[in-house]
Amino acid sequence: MTQVKAEDSAAVKKHICTICGKHSDTVICHACEDKLRGEALDQKRGVEKGGK
Numbered sequence: 001m002t003q004v005k006a007e008d009s010a011a012v013k014k015h016i017c018t019i020c021g022k023h024s025d026t027v028i029c030h031a032c033e034d035k036l037r038g039e040a041l042d043q044k045r046g047v048e049k050g051g052k
Ligand SMILES: [Zn+2]
Pocket: 017, 018, 019, 020, 021, 022, 028, 029, 030, 031, 032, 033
């Protein structure tokens, strides 16, 4: 992609979820993001947090 207007994402969801392919306001919809986050946490289990 050459043109990216992330600052103009006011009301229209112009992104497509890279996981499920649905329209989302982010590159990954909240559902998939939550799922990925859960998997990440599962993989990082036992690893010290970065402190976010
Ligand atoms: Zn998704």
